[in-house]
C-alpha cells in the first residue's frame with residue numbers, strides 16, 4: 001500500500017450528504033412547483049402544452065427517483081430517456097439557462113451547501129446535450 005491507496009471507507013455519497021430521500025423529494029417538489037408555472041418557459045408553446053398534459057405529481061415522482069438514483073440512493077429510475085422525453089419540446093439554450101437559474105434559487109432557499117450544489121449542477125449539465133435541441 002502506497003500513499004495513493006484508496007481510502008478504506010468511501011466518502012458519503014451525494015445522496016447521503018443531501019440528507020436522503022426526504023429532503024431530496026422536498027427540493028424536487030419545490031423546483032417543479034416553480035418550473036411548471038414559469039411564464040418564460042411556458043412562452044414556448046410545446047413546453048406549455050406538455051405541462052398541461054403531464055401532471056406535476058408524475059414529474060415530481062420521476063425526477064425524484066432519478067435524482068435519488070444518480071446521487072447514490074436506493075432508487076431505480078424507470079422513466080424514459082431524456083432525449084426521447086424532451087426533443088419535442090424544442091428547448092432552447094435560453095430556456096435551459098432559465099431552468100438552471102430557477103434550480104439554483106430553490107437550492108439556495110433550502111440552504112443546500114456550495115459543494116453539493118456544484119455536484120447537482122454537474123449532474124444537470126450532463127443531460128444538457130439530450131435536452132437542448134433547438135438552436136433559436
Ligand code: HEM
Pocket residue numbers: 041047050051054059062063066078079080081085086089091095096099123124127131
Ligand atoms: C428547460 C429544461 C426542462 C424543461 C422545460 C422540462 C420539461 C419537461 C416536460 C414538459 C416533461 C414532460 C414531457 C412529455 O411527457 O411530453 C418532462 C419530462 C421529464 N423531465 Fe424534463 N424538462 C427540462 C429539463 C430536465 C432536466 C435537466 C431533467 C433531469 C436531469 C429532467 C427530467 C425529466 C424527467 C425524468 C421526465 C419524465 C420522463 C418520463 O416521462 O419518463 N428534465 N420535462
